[in-house]
Amino acid sequence: xxxGQGKLIRMRNGKRLGVLRKxxxxxxxxxxxxxxxxAYNGWAxxxxxxxxxxxxxxxxxxHTTDTKMVYRTNIQxxxxxxxxxxxPKGEKDYQIILNLRxxxxxxxxxxxxxxxxxxxxxxxLK
Numbered sequence: 001x002x003x004g005q006g007k008l009i010r011m012r013n014g015k016r017l018g019v020l021r022k023x024x025x026x027x028x029x030x031x032x033x034x035x036x037x038x039a040y041n042g043w044a045x046x047x048x049x050x051x052x053x054x055x056x057x058x059x060x061x062x063h064t065t066d067t068k069m070v071y072r073t074n075i076q077x078x079x080x081x082x083x084x085x086x087x088p089k090g091e092k093d094y095q096i097i098l099n100l101r102x103x104x105x106x107x108x109x110x111x112x113x114x115x116x117x118x119x120x121x122x123x124x125l126k
Contacts, residue, residue, distance in 0.1 A: 009049075017049060025059040026075075032064040040083055040097045043071060047094040050078050063108060071103040 009017045009026070018028035030036075030043075037044045043062050053060070053075060060078075062071040082096035109117070 020057065023059075024057045025061055025072075026053050026057045027061045027063060029063045029065055032067045032069070034066075037097050040085075040099060042083075042097045042099040043103070044085065044095040044097040045078065047084070047096055050075065050096055054079070062103075068108045069105055070108050071100070071105050073098060073103045077102045 007020045009020060011017060018026050020026055035043070045060070057075055060073055060075050063069075064071070078096045078098050081102050082098045085095045085097050087093050087095055
């Protein structure tokens with residue numbers, strides 16, 4: 001695994017993992033139904049990826065494609081509170097699973113809604 005050029009992060013085999021935003025947030029898009037680790041009720045990330053991201057990002061966000069929710073956590077939560085897990089299938093990689101109680105959950109906002117919120121915040125801050 002490695003940090004790609006620019007903002008996109010890919011595995012060595014070319015699989016897209018997510019995007020680095022300017023606000024030190026790593027964003028990935030996943031189906032909650034398919035990718036949520038149900039046995040531990042949390043989101044799992046590859047250990048190598050988390051180690052590489054540790055010095056680059058402060059936050060991790062999972063944007064769900066099916067439920068249209070955003071899960072957000074501090075990357076340190078993975079190392080402090082996560083469960084280490086060896087994936088028995090496929091690449092047999094090591095992962096860290098972070099239970100949902102360590103994630104903030106909120107609905108995704110459309111670009112229009114975000115602009116509306118930003119506009120009202122600017123008025124409020126004046």
